[in-house]
Amino acid sequence: MRQFFLLLLLIALVPYIGLSKNAPVDVMPLPQSVKIDQGQYRLEQSFKIAINGGGERLSKATTHFLRGLDHRTGLWFPQQFVRQATADAAFPMQVNVQRTGTLEVGEDESYTLEITPSKVILTAPTDLGAMHGLTTLSQLVKSDANGYYFQAMTVEDAPRFVWRGLMIDAARHFMPMDVIKRNIDGMAFVKMNVMHFHLSDNQAWRIESKKFPQLTAKASDGEFYTQQQIKEIIQYAADRGIRVMPEFDVPGHATAILEAFPSLGSDQNATAYQREVNAGIFDPTLDPTNKATYKFLNTLFTEMAALFPDPYFHIGGDENEGHHWTHNPSIQAFMAKNNIKDNHALQAYFNLKVEKILQKNNKKMMGWEEIQNPEIPTTAVIHSWRGENEGKGPGESLVTAVQAGYPTVLSNGFYLDLLFSAEDHYNTYVMPKQLTSQKEKDLILGGEATMWSELVTATTQESRVWPRTAAVAERLWSAADVRDVRDMYRRLDIVSHQLEIEGLQHIKSREGIIRLLANGQETNALHTLVRVSEPMKGYTRNPMGTMYNSYFSFQKFADACAADAPDALKFKFLVQDFKAGKLDKLQDIKDMLQLWQANDAKLQQVIAHSPMLKEVSGLSAQLSEVATIGLQGIDPEFERSADWLNQAAKTLHHARQQGGRCELQVINPIAQLIGLSEQQISEVAG
């Protein structure tokens, strides 16, 4: 009877195509080539590392690796520092480097790692490559009953793309030094090499200017980086093989500048500007027809260009709708006089002037895709960020830019702040199929994950960036055909654990919020709900950008949740496996459903003593309701009437309602489990 029932459940199968195969190593990004050999290098207290070649940076990185290994294993290696002078052929681990790499686009980052039962040999043309080899090795530590070891193997590795970045937005919410440093640690651990630092926007200006101290005095609420701190960040990143590229968004996204210098604005009626505390696209814009604008930018960008050694300088340039230009007669007159046909052309006029300032400072201009214009020289880098949401199809702006001869970097598909799954980011194609010539392909420099901070604070930023950024890093480093989503998630869990050991707060910060919300009570039931809930995706959590103010608390239920709700993901895969014929998964499925069914009664007791949790009372009830549906649906004794199926569809539909700006992630797999199609559910919703 039971077997028969199981067969019944399997009848309406979605074809199961997700055949997953474990990668040869639990490393992320997956190396280009791994050859597993016989035997293991066993880690003992006598482990020692010698360095041949390289400089101070490699010495620091190797010491960090050695001490990290000590943390991971507790073996207490007597070698305290791995110094450049430490060249001893008898040491079991050897790091061999030909030269110190430069932090430039296209520098050699390759390495070879040979692990035998008696030796660990890391070889690389540059220290940057060797440092990547060290992070690979960090991720290769395994243990068994006898202790810790590295599996014998040969790894040959090099990045697929030269530009692998993370954009940190410190404008909407300030990110203190330790948050910046931890993000850089995380980037280094997944072999990223560009930190794009978004330092100004409508909400604030975040960097000390000695030429224009008014910027921070009037437009930072006292939260900004001193130039000394910026130097510290640049050095910290450089020590980890990471370039730091600043962004100062002009001519739009510049209300902070205008609060300090209102006379540079384009609104003919404004004598003052006030920074935004909401999210969105706003009208205030620098006046491109005012000579004072360029005088100001020349002084400011010259000062900033000297501070950041990176050859690239990002000027933003996005989302300028030019309303203030259109409504300003003097700007209109200027356009007519100079034969500037529209606002886009006026922005190109502005960008060209800015480009001259940057050129004088030996900087290459980079800007969001809106800066593309025939008049802009092809030394500029086009940063592609829009895609099918705007109806252009994924990557279209990337193709347009490359075909016009611009080097490009992709961020469309990598918007971490929208809280889509790691799978979504992972499935992004960086190299458009339309590009066939090598010359065109070479113009695709790589990509950047972007972490806009309208809805995150220093407390939650890391829990949005990590571990998902590791999936983006793999997309940008590993071969194009590394695409097994199940295996990616398997390794993402491991790397997330390792990132915490590296010092990241992405797990801890959420636990802290959960304790805050539980108001001193037991947290288990709350954890159970968090583990199946995700914040509303895209721009839906913050309708019209006005539900939240930037100074509000972001330590609510939605902030305790993150993308890739782990139990929902686990459940989804269990259902997939079960539907693919792995009948032994049924017990795990039942266990999870029972946990959820019983959870509401427990959680309601907690909610009763924590007013902040009231907003998820409904969500908690919904979870129990859908779990009941699921349990009924897999119960061989339960009679599935048409009425029941109809009611089940209604319940599942209802359970899609948000609570606490979050949504349950188990609806679809439960529907799949009991054989209800999306269409059936929609119909009852009708």
Add this chain to the structure above:
Amino acid sequence: MRQFFLLLLLIALVPYIGLSKNAPVDVMPLPQSVKIDQGQYRLEQSFKIAINGGGERLSKATTHFLRGLDHRTGLWFPQQFVRQATADAAFPMQVNVQRTGTLEVGEDESYTLEITPSKVILTAPTDLGAMHGLTTLSQLVKSDANGYYFQAMTVEDAPRFVWRGLMIDAARHFMPMDVIKRNIDGMAFVKMNVMHFHLSDNQAWRIESKKFPQLTAKASDGEFYTQQQIKEIIQYAADRGIRVMPEFDVPGHATAILEAFPSLGSDQNATAYQREVNAGIFDPTLDPTNKATYKFLNTLFTEMAALFPDPYFHIGGDENEGHHWTHNPSIQAFMAKNNIKDNHALQAYFNLKVEKILQKNNKKMMGWEEIQNPEIPTTAVIHSWRGENEGKGPGESLVTAVQAGYPTVLSNGFYLDLLFSAEDHYNTYVMPKQLTSQKEKDLILGGEATMWSELVTATTQESRVWPRTAAVAERLWSAADVRDVRDMYRRLDIVSHQLEIEGLQHIKSREGIIRLLANGQETNALHTLVRVSEPMKGYTRNPMGTMYNSYFSFQKFADACAADAPDALKFKFLVQDFKAGKLDKLQDIKDMLQLWQANDAKLQQVIAHSPMLKEVSGLSAQLSEVATIGLQGIDPEFERSADWLNQAAKTLHHARQQGGRCELQVINPIAQLIGLSEQQISEVAG
């Protein structure tokens, strides 16, 4: 039968004297006077605060309070900043201040807080007092089914002692900026007002000197505070009403200085000195007979004195045994020539010279009790740190110092690094009974909790300092007769939760280590063991100071544990209550014992896959064994033979064995529960 058995269990009762009574408010330190009134002030989104008087500091602190309240309640108050200009009598909360306080010993820190159903009025002579009132109010937030509120009441409060400090040792292990800032946040939250910054020792020199850059170049491993960072710390502390007093330990504890400047040392045979990586008392000492020593100190201390605005300057002066002086013929000759009778007198000679340097810089000297000497002027502050361990009886050096006319600060009894319980610190008497005259009493300035860092890193420092420091803070702020230990622990739990909300990492850091140790596995069983285990106390974890090197990992089992193991404490109080006749506690006792009994089987599976946990395999087994004893002992069906009792005593004795440098804290309460005396257990141990 059951009742009879329970009576039997109660026969050999230790007299139960711990009658505990809840304090009127869950605030720590407990205010001097609290009068609870009728009604509540209900917190609504319309809550707003006006400030009358005070300056920028009060405005910042009040904004911090307001935003903190927003975090705690999620109410999203529209008031973003509370500015000085915000004086509006209609606002429900009013902060009234007469003047801006100065950061000097003895400044008025009192405040009055009146909460009615319609108003919250905070009044204080100085902004410092008002800021204390704000932390009280932060701790008074309560919730019920309808939301958040303050109970109506009148609080009148002022500190008992003027010097309430925390010493942070950044020498043995460097403490990054964020750790320092979080400790300062914690101090402010429990109304402490002195951060004593231990910046140099045998292990390192941690502050930039522009006069002697060799100090950090040679003796910091690159981990030190720039002068800019020191200014940032001082400002951060000042914004929170906290003085920062530096300590530069001389003439002993100065190997770091000697590594940079070996010619200033007293060892006639040494041409070089090497910093220590172990803990302990070491011989290297500045040469007090060398004029170059004073020239060096004059330049160095003049530079440092200018950097720290505080009028006090701590010169250490402890634990100099003078071996190198005794064995140096030239120093001996100098002593003979100058009629200096012994090493103590030579140190006094040295101190007097240093005192002149400080005087010239308008600094008052402070030093550990060894500096006391008739020749030292009574403007110096004696820092008392030794007690009965040295056979002098608690506080004797305090009495000696006061009787000689010195102002004194007590740290004996407040050594956080020794990992004694909060109760131990709490039970310390700061005011010796021997002192009766007001003049003498006034010389007791207060006390300092000290957090020596030989065995802590940036990761674990907070979990040792917090929450226990709140108990020390209460001892130094609240009335002498506030001594209810049970109620202190009850409130300590609450304040610990609040400290996490303030941003402290004391809870999170331990969770991170537990996840590291579990090596990716389930953490429940490990948590259960952690919750009854404490690191070995006093100086026993690190025998001879040589088991650990300063660069070793401190993320082992002992580092995941802390003082006041919560389940052990809970169990102890349950047993106390039960023995005092509260028979209904038996079920809770049984539940805990059953949890422990079953835990070993679960934990051994985790240990099998985490080599770092092997060291606690025995400890885990011991917990199950003693739990079994406890369960047998309270089982009315179980026959307690003489043999069994003998075996039980043996098992309990054996379970005292350390594992992973930790000890189970449940042995004594289990023995008490089953009626075994300490003597009976010792006897079987033979």
